[in-house]
Amino acid sequence: MSKSLTLPQLLAKAPALRIANWLAFAKNALLPTLGILLFLAIWHGVAKNINTSLGQFPGPAQVWEQVNGLLSEHQAQREKAALFYAKQEARNAERQAKDPSYVPKVRAFTGAPTFIDQIWTSLYTVAVGFFIASLVAVPMGILCGLSKSAYAAFNPVIQLFKPVSPLAWLPLVTMVVSALYVSDDPMFSKSFVISAFTVSLCCLWPTLINTAVGVSNIETDLINVSKVLRLSPMAHVFKIVLPSSIPMIFTGLRLSLGIGWMVLIAAEMLAQNPGLGKFVWDEFQNGSSESLARIMVAVLTIGAIGLVLDRLMLLVQKQVSWDKSAVLR
């Protein structure tokens, strides 16, 4: 096309093109940057004027300082751990050299978990809670979507428990786990089980409800196809029901994961399960002049991780969804 244009025509078109490109660039990159800068400016301006008992409210600069502080603390802790293990190994080797029958004892490093460690713990906990919830919610949702009777039976319970805050569940879950999860050599710590289970309880509902809606809205024609082919109930579920409700199931899963991540922070604060929530709580109790800035780092981290989790789910959803024309956001 452009080859057929003469030079003067091209030149006449050039400014228009440049303006269009510029507008696209502004929309995609400039405006979001502007938004972030505006936020930082307001934050900076407001923070200066807030004085708490723990000192001035941290602005972006102080928070950035703490980011570096937390990272170098993590680095230092790692070096300490490496040193500890190296020493232990050397000591064991020495003792074994003296006495070949000596069975070396390996002790784990018991330094306080760093901010980075806390992030991993939180991610692990939310993953386990979310996984368990999905394992229950998707089949239950399919059942409720397929059978009107099952739906009528479960719906009141679902509607009743859906709006319950995790904080209301937590004391009950704590007592139940303490009573039932008794073992001399527990695979998981109690606080972990409590947090993960609380996350599960709150993750169930969006997946369950969206799956049920997705399944009950399958096109009648597709169900008729299944009937004409005389698909067995299992084949019906796996060949017709599941694929056709995948988009709705994933909408539910994404909502669930978002809720799970929010719930987790609250649960960790109260259950004292290691993780970002506990980090925030500990800093709050600690009450040093750096605490507020450190909490702010945690807040931003929680937001960023939540965002990344949601984007990851969106990627998976795009991968498995057959309806490529659907706009997912």
Add this chain to the structure above:
Amino acid sequence: MREKHHLELTQVGIEFPTPKGPFTALQDVNLKINKGEFISLIGHSGCGKSTVLNIVAGLHQATTGGVILDSQEVREPGPERAVVFQNHSLLPWLSAYKNVELAVKQTSKGRSKQEIREWVEHNLALVHMSHAADKLPSEISGGMKQRVGIARALAMEPKVLLMDEPFGALDALTRAHLQDSLMEIHASLGNTVIMITHDVDEAVFLSDRIVMMTNGPSATIGEILDINLPRPRNRITLADNVQYNHYRHEVLTFLYEKQRKVEPVIAVASEKVTKVEDAKKSDAA
């Protein structure tokens, strides 16, 4: 001895429960169909054509009477009565090939993998869709989707092929194309076909008999018209054929004089417009 028919509908009637009491949609539908016959069901919207088809398919249960296929009562849906749905109803997450394959795997016990593959490919070739076997339904046109839908139905090796306005959603040219394909396939396979249509030309062009339904409620068969046109039929020569135009006239008379639908003025006016357009289209074809 009484002649044994292939497919028999006897005193078929159906009632649907409504808040105002049972609504009789169909009653006293009697029809005997021979093996290999091509039957069209024609009538105004809401006259219960689809209901008749669904009862034969087993998707609806008749309240009175019943359907017998080869001496067996029809009680539930099954692949020996394959359905081609109006809006193709292919599984959107499966390619054309996989859609047909699902039907083949389900209906062919004891076929080897190789035989299954060959049968799927054979049926796609029958509807001239081999080139798009790996395309998803969303990637092909409406006419192509309907072809795959027909291939899927044929692949079940049905005794009776049930078609619910198979070409209703297609443009006139594509429709003519698919009608020709369908006629070829019917000629070579000899399936019994029941097809619902709104299109008078389509009915006359394809059928051995046209079953004309009265308006509901309590719809039933009004008249049955035998189409004694020699096969193979050619739409261009038929357009000028006296006998063909006589059949068209018969069907049109039934639909627009004997069973004229009483509807609000505006709806009638718009229907007339489409009728005129239809007539133009058929003249063009």
